[in-house]
Amino acid sequence: xxxxxxxxxxxxxxxxxxxxxxxxxxxxxxxxxxxxxxxxxxxxxxxxxxxxxxxxxxxxxxxxxxxxxxxxxxxxxxxxxxxxxxxxxxxxxxxxxxxxxxxxxxxxxxxxxxxxxxxxxxxxxxxxxxxxxxxxxxxxxxxxxxxxxxxxxxxxxxxxxxxxxxxxxxxxxxxxxxxxxxxxxxxxxxxxxxxxxxxxxxxxxxxxxxxxxxxxxxxxxxxxxxxxxxxxxxxxxxxxxxxxxxxxxxxxxxxxxxxxxxxxxxxxxxxxxxxxxxxxxxxxxxxxxxxxxxxxxxxxxxxxxxxxxxxxxxxxxxxxxxxxxxxxxxxxxxxxxxx
Numbered sequence: 137x138x139x140x141x142x143x144x145x146x147x148x149x150x151x152x153x154x155x156x157x158x159x160x161x162x163x164x165x166x167x168x169x170x171x172x173x174x175x176x177x178x179x180x181x182x183x184x185x186x187x188x189x190x191x192x193x194x195x196x197x198x199x200x201x202x203x204x205x206x207x208x209x210x211x212x213x214x215x216x217x218x219x220x221x222x223x224x225x226x227x228x229x230x231x232x233x234x235x236x237x238x239x240x241x242x243x244x245x246x247x248x249x250x251x252x253x254x255x256x257x258x259x260x261x262x263x264x265x266x267x268x269x270x271x272x273x274x275x276x277x278x279x280x281x282x283x284x285x286x287x288x289x290x291x292x293x294x295x296x297x298x299x300x301x302x303x304x305x306x307x308x309x310x311x312x313x314x315x316x317x318x319x320x321x322x323x324x325x326x327x328x329x330x331x332x333x334x335x336x337x338x339x340x341x342x343x344x345x346x347x348x349x350x351x352x353x354x355x356x357x358x359x360x361x362x363x364x365x366x367x368x369x370x371x372x373x374x375x376x377x378x379x380x381x382x383x384x385x386x387x388x389x390x391x392x393x394x395x396x397x398x399x400x401x402x403x404x405x406x407x408x409x410x411x412x413x414x415x416x417x418x419x420x421x422x423x424x425x426x427x428x429x430x431x432x433x434x435x436x437x438x439x440x441x442x443x444x445x446x447x448x449x450x451x452x453x454x455x456x457x458x459x460x461x462x463x464x465x466x467x468x469x470x471x472x473x474x475x
Contacts, residue, residue: 165284165451169263174255181264182271184247188239189272193392196272197335198240203269204332204446205233206262208319209301211450213290213457214261217244219464220295230298235339235380241464243268248463261463262287266447273443276335278394281440283447288457291466305342305409309418312411319449321442327415327424328438329446333386333408334398340369340376340383343409347373360413362405369408384408399429 170177189195206216209227216233218226227233244264251259263285274280303312316326345351346358347370357366369384376382385391386408387398401407402416402425415421428435458467 165286165448165453167282167284169285170255170259174251174258176254177251177259177263178267178271180250180254181247181267182275184250185243185268185271186275188243188246189275192239194237194337195239195243196276196394197337198237199243199265199268199272200332200335202236202240202244203265204329205236205298205302206265207446207449209297210290210294211452212262212266212287212447213450213452214265214287214460214463215290215293216298217241217261217265217463218290218293218466224469225295226293227295227298228293229295232299232302232304244463252461257459257461260287260289260457260459262289262451262457264463270443273394276392276394279436279440282444284444286451286453288452288454289460289463290452290457303411305338305411306345307411309411309414309421312414313420321445323420324424324438325442325445327421327428328435328442330412330415331396331398331428331435331439333412334394334396335391336386337383337391338386338408339380340373341380343369343384344373344376346410346413358410358413360405360417361407365406386412396428396432396435399425399435403429 185195185199202216203212205227206212206214209215216227216236218228220226220228244261247264247268248259248261251264266283266285266287270281270283301315303315307315312326313323316322321329346361347366348355348357350356350358357363357370365388372384373382387401388406388408389401390397398412402412405413407413407416416425428438461467
């Protein structure tokens with residue numbers, strides 16, 4: 137899982153159901169949660185992850201992806217951070233999580249170590265991941281949004297849940313809308329959260345069918361993809377069968393900047409994944425793509441609201457969780473971990 141990625145961009149070729157779970161009564165999350173117990177927590181996390189981003193510019197995209205993969209599976213509870221052992225598997229073992237980047241996990245680990253020196257046993261890994269995501273969005277040019285705090289870390293981590301609960305690159309818009317809807321998110325929030333792809337990257341295997349055998353026809357390229365982009369990606373991804381780490385930026389124009397270029401790109405046939413293209417062509421999602429492409433302020437506002445809502449999904453509080461001493465291990469072993 138923690139492998140380095142060879143990131144390539146075609147920019148040079150161009151010019152290259154259930155309602156949200158709420159905390160129990162008396163366990164309300166608040167941005168001031170650590171004001172007395174660890175007042176410098178946010179600053180420490182921001183400094184650590186910003187330093188990591190400067191040294192490894194793909195960190196922001198990786199942390200955002202890990203945050204989404206964590207929250208969408210059983211809630212924002214740091215279950216994705218738990219390492220597998222010879223006795224107990226975890227979300228790390230799910231196929232969809234195999235490509236999660238090591239830099240993202242390392243950023244959280246470093247932040248946790250710094251916090252344990254400052255205020256041991258106080259700040260949860262789930263809160264660290266939420267705050268790190270916001271810090272990196274802001275650092276790369278995106279909006280600053282509220283992050284209520286007080287999450288506890290999970291007591292279990294399922295190796296099978298991620299593949300069932302996370303969207304896959306070959307999903308149709310119908311599948312995306314249903315999956316997000318089942319978790320309480322609207323179509324607009326689906327599109328707004330997809331805008332995080334402005335920093336993201338995808339492995340060639342996730343979109344190879346658009347380049348080499350579209351709809352099962354050998355040699356057929358997806359006609360909706362910009363032909364110059366397609367040609368560049370065909371060359372760049374030609375060895376993806378033997379080198380699974382080859383990846384490309386989802387936003388081929390400004391991959392290191394959090395902006396609305398992802399939506400502008402979709403209108404130009406520069407979307408990388410099949411799901412990206414479908415957001416542009418489906419009548420239910422297209423109006424939001426158009427809105428965000430034309431108005432970056434509207435995108436930032438809707439993204440902020442959606443991220444705050446996502447950060448509250450399925451949180452654990454009180455006795456339903458713990459504050460781990462290490463983010464990759466339970467304090468006392470898993471409790472009733474799903475198989």
